[in-house]
Amino acid sequence: MKEDTVKIEIYEGDPFKGCCGPGIASVATIEKLRNMLVERNHIVKRLRNELKDQVEVEREIISRRRWDYPGYVRKLLAENKPLPYIFFNGEAVSIGKFPSYEEFQTLLKPYFKK
Numbered sequence: 284m285k286e287d288t289v290k291i292e293i294y295e296g297d298p299f300k301g302c303c304g305p306g307i308a309s310v311a312t313i314e315k316l317r318n319m320l321v322e323r324n325h326i327v328k329r330l331r332n333e334l335k336d337q338v339e340v341e342r343e344i345i346s347r348r349r350w351d352y353p354g355y356v357r358k359l360l361a362e363n364k365p366l367p368y369i370f371f372n373g374e375a376v377s378i379g380k381f382p383s384y385e386e387f388q389t390l391l392k393p394y395f396k397k
Contacts, residue, residue: 290372293368294345294368295342325384345360369382371391376390
């Protein structure tokens with residue numbers, strides 16, 4: 284990673300956990316989940332493409348079976364903070380909400396002025 288690049292880490296919950304077994308989810312619920320996943324994927328692609336020289340994006344699904352996350356992620360998990368977690372250079376900038384592309388741009392402004 285270049286020195287002037289912002290490292291964006293996105294930690295999300297499993298979108299399919301408990302949602303989509305037989306008879307559990309309606310078509311509307313599944314369509315809503317699909318739209319959310321497509322929108323998030325589109326936001327991450329835009330960040331990678333439009334800000335490619337300024338950001339590095341890592342995106343992970345949190346697994347309760349895994350314990351090798353960075354300390355700042357483990358701390359939020361231990362405090363039962365709601366997912367998703369968004370970090371810039373190891374600093375939490377959003378907890379419990381996935382920002383829109385425009386919100387990401389606003390959150391990133393202070394990092395680009397350095």
